[in-house]
Structures are given as C-alpha cells and as structure tokens.
Amino acid sequence: MSGLKGNKPLLIILLLALVIRLGLLITVCVKNPDGIYVYDSYGYWNLGYNMFHEGVFSQNEQAPLDPDYYRTPVYPMFIAFAEMIGPEGFSIIILQIILSVLSCYLVYRLAEQVTGNRFISNASALIVALDLPSVAMASIVLTETLFTFLLLLAFFFFIRFLKDDQTKYLVYAALFSGLLILCRPIAFCIPLLFAVFILYRNFRQLKTVFKNALLYAGVVLLSLSPWLARNKVTFGHPFISVIREHNLLNYQAAAVYAERYGHSLAGSQSTLRWKTFREFKGNAYTQPYEYAAFIEKEALSVISDSPTIFLKQQAIQVGYFFLKPTCAYFEIMFGHWGKGYNTIPKSYKVFESFFKRTSTVSIMLVLFQLLMMALVYIAFVIGIVYMRKEKLLPICFLFLFTILCFAVMNLPPVTEARFRVPVVPLIAIISACGMFYIKEKK
Numbered sequence: 001m002s003g004l005k006g007n008k009p010l011l012i013i014l015l016l017a018l019v020i021r022l023g024l025l026i027t028v029c030v031k032n033p034d035g036i037y038v039y040d041s042y043g044y045w046n047l048g049y050n051m052f053h054e055g056v057f058s059q060n061e062q063a064p065l066d067p068d069y070y071r072t073p074v075y076p077m078f079i080a081f082a083e084m085i086g087p088e089g090f091s092i093i094i095l096q097i098i099l100s101v102l103s104c105y106l107v108y109r110l111a112e113q114v115t116g117n118r119f120i121s122n123a124s125a126l127i128v129a130l131d132l133p134s135v136a137m138a139s140i141v142l143t144e145t146l147f148t149f150l151l152l153l154a155f156f157f158f159i160r161f162l163k164d165d166q167t168k169y170l171v172y173a174a175l176f177s178g179l180l181i182l183c184r185p186i187a188f189c190i191p192l193l194f195a196v197f198i199l200y201r202n203f204r205q206l207k208t209v210f211k212n213a214l215l216y217a218g219v220v221l222l223s224l225s226p227w228l229a230r231n232k233v234t235f236g237h238p239f240i241s242v243i244r245e246h247n248l249l250n251y252q253a254a255a256v257y258a259e260r261y262g263h264s265l266a267g268s269q270s271t272l273r274w275k276t277f278r279e280f281k282g283n284a285y286t287q288p289y290e291y292a293a294f295i296e297k298e299a300l301s302v303i304s305d306s307p308t309i310f311l312k313q314q315a316i317q318v319g320y321f322f323l324k325p326t327c328a329y330f331e332i333m334f335g336h337w338g339k340g341y342n343t344i345p346k347s348y349k350v351f352e353s354f355f356k357r358t359s360t361v362s363i364m365l366v367l368f369q370l371l372m373m374a375l376v377y378i379a380f381v382i383g384i385v386y387m388r389k390e391k392l393l394p395i396c397f398l399f400l401f402t403i404l405c406f407a408v409m410n411l412p413p414v415t416e417a418r419f420r421v422p423v424v425p426l427i428a429i430i431s432a433c434g435m436f437y438i439k440e441k442k
Contacts, residue, residue: 009122010108017104017129021097021138024333028139029090032335036093041141045089047071048079057230067234069288070243073227074150074183075143089141096145100138103145104129106152107425111432113159114395119439123432124425127376131424132369133326133417140329144421147183150176151190151422158194159395162201167215174216178223185241189405191220197398235289242292245299249276251411253299256309265413272298317412322377325369326417330362369417376431383434392433399426 004010028035037045046059047068057073058065082092104125111121128134137144154176161169173194180187195213202208228238250269258268276295277284284291303310331337336359358366387396403423410419 004105007118007122010105010125013108013122013125013129014101014104016126017101018097020129020135021100024135025090025093025097025139028333032333035333035335036089036139037141038329038332043071044075044079044143045141047076048083051076052080052083066285069231069235069239070241070246072182072185072241074179075146078146079141092141093139096138099149100134100145103134103149103152103425106149106156107428110152110156110159110425111429113156113163114392114429115390115433117436120429120432120436123435124428127372127428127431128425130372131421131428132365132372134421134424136326136329136333137418137421139333142418143184144418147180147187148422148425150180150183151187152425154180154190154194155426158197162197162395170212170216171219174219175223177216178220181220181224181240182227185244186406186409188240189409190402191217193398193401193405197394200394231289235287237289239289239292242288245292245296247411249273249295249299251414252310252313253302255313255413256306257302259309259313260306272302313412314408317410317415318407320415321407321410321420323373324415324417324420325366325373327358327362327366328416329418330365331359334359334361336362376427379431379434379438380427381434382437383430383432386433386437387430389437390433396430399430402426 043059046061047057050056050058050060050065051073054065056065057068057076059068059071060066078095079092082095085091085095107128108121108125111124112118115121134144134148154173157169157176158173160166161173174191177187177191177194180190194216198212198216199209202212224240227240231240232238249272254265254268254272257263257272258265261268263271276291276298279298280291280294282290384396384400387393403426406419406423
C-alpha cells in the first residue's frame, strides 16, 4: 500500500487504531454482547437479513414482508454480505473495524495528495485513529463507518482527478458519490459540491466543463438508476428515499411545534403524525411518495409559522454537531443501563445527572474527547490560515462547505456526535495543517 513503505509512524498509527477498536469490541463482547445494537440497528439488520434469506428489501420481522421505502440499499447489502460470512452480528463489526482502520489510511493518502506533507498526513490519520465517536461507531451496527469510508474514497478520487486530470479518477469519484447517496441520502450535497468545483477548475474552458460535468453526472445517475427503477416499479415513482420528509416532520417541525405551544417533543411528534395521517387523501403505506410530499408541505407550514424558533434551534444544533462528545453510546455498549438496553431514557437529564449515573470510564472518555476537540479546533482555525498561505484555499473551501452542509442538515433536536463522524477526516486534515504551521513557527 502506497505510503506505508518507509513510514513507521503511519504503521504505528494504523496499529494503534486497530488495537483501540478491537479493544472496545472485546470489552463489549465480555460486558454486554447486545451493545453492538442500538434502536436503528434492528431495522438495518432486518433489511440485510431479508435481502440475504428472502430476497426482499423489507424491515419486517415476519410475513408479510412489505417493501421498505425509508432506507437505501448499500448498508443493508453490506450487512447481508457480513451475515453470509458469519457469525451473526459480529461479522458486521469486524468488517467495520477493518473499514475504520482503512479510513485512517485513506485520510493519510488524501492529506498527502492535498498537501504533499508527511507530517500533516500522519497527524491527520492520528486524529481520526483517536477520535472516540469514530471508534464507537465502528462497533455499532449503524451506517457511519461504511459511509465515512465511501466519502473518503469519493474525495480521494476527486482530488486525484483535480491534480492529474485523468478521466478515470472522475469516473471513480462519481461512482462512489452515487454509492454514498445510496448509503445515506444526506450525501446528495456531494455531487453538487463536486460539480461546482469542476466548473471552478475549468470555467474558461466551456467544452471541458460540459464534458466533465456530463460524465460525472451521468455516472452518478447510472449508479443510482437500479434503485430508482426499483422504486418506480414498486411504488410508481423513481425516488431515492422518503426519510427526509418524515424527519422534517418528526424532528424539525415537531421541535418547533413543541416550543411554540409548550408541548413535549414526543407529544408534538404524535400530534403531527396523526394529523397528517388522517388528512392525507390516499393510502400512506402504498403511496409513500405522495404521502411524503404531503407531510413535507405540512412540516414546512409549521416551520414557516415560527421561523425564529426554527433558526434558533438550527443554530443550537449546529453547535451540538461540532461540540457534543459521545457518552451515551459507550454507556449502552458497556451495559451500564442493563443488558440489551439499547437506548438512554428520554427523561434522563444528562447534565443534571452526569456525575451521578454515568460510569467513571465514560466520564474519563468524555473528558478525553473534550480535550481532544479543543486542541483539534484550535489547530483547525490555524490550519485555514496555513492552507491560504500555501495556496490550498480552493480545496480548503471544498472541505469547509462539505463540513458545513453536514452540520446544517443534521436533525434538531436529536443531534449526536455520530453525525459528525463522516466529516471528522476533513476536519482532521485542516487541523493537521494548523499543527504543522505551529510546529514550523516554533
């Protein structure tokens, strides 16, 4: 593997990443084997199981296996592949740990392409290796680890294309962009950002811009087309997923409704769900596309009635996106809430009861995360200055806009540290640039 030869620090970093992740998995296996699952895990697992055993994309645990329209296929396919290998559940985690370690290596390669600096590349890989939300997600059946790996591949090949101008790298970037969207639909922003940079790079050569943009868009659409065709045949419309509209109603709109009328979030969610379900002129189960359009209209109506509340909540959640450490997932994984208890009670007051109920190990892990975030973000600001000085500002802007898109499009009021995991590698590269700049100044 390129970059490993003669680079002992990188080998140590990758070994450290592997040891930390395996150590967490072993701890979970001993203390609470069900700790690899949280609430959303079961839906994904059912999809993978039904794909492998029944050939049906369905979340149902028993017949009838109704076709699913919420989730996208890439992560369930990953689960189906892992289940084929066995043993059940833990094969998924072993594969995710491998991908998580490979992501550290890809961060190194991406930073090397951008800066050509080995110190920055190694520092970037080290930040990702020690990032505890990334470590935790590698041992939980959720999309973050696979999604992060695919995102890094898309960026790696796109930056390679910008530097070498070889068409094959643009094709690879487009292919992984499509797979990203089919892993988590939030990645729809990536093709848009890449298209803007294709335009920026060749804005004086319209023929080249048109050719590259058409090729990139064509490959992205080609990679999406089997799933679009499946939904067209099954539900009558070629859509990716309807989860965005449901999240808009159940989280953003429900949070606004709750604050405006002094209700609980759970009560507001129930009120809005039943209201839209009753008022929809059709069958919400057999017409998911039409129902999604209907609830989106209702959600936007609630938000537009109280835009100040919405903007305030959105700003708070962007702050949470960057600053929240991972605590609850470690508590769940270690079984501190009971064997197999895969969520923290909604009534639990985190800040009020942090030192009363939280385990000592989790408290120490949180303190480590807070210290690490402080160092990373200070270096991040300095890193932007360094990238400007080194004429790397266009790449820096690409990273910054990607980070910002993910921060803005998370879910008030349930933002978690895991939502930050996919962009940690981009934050790490900019931060490592700042660390190098400080080192050189001293």
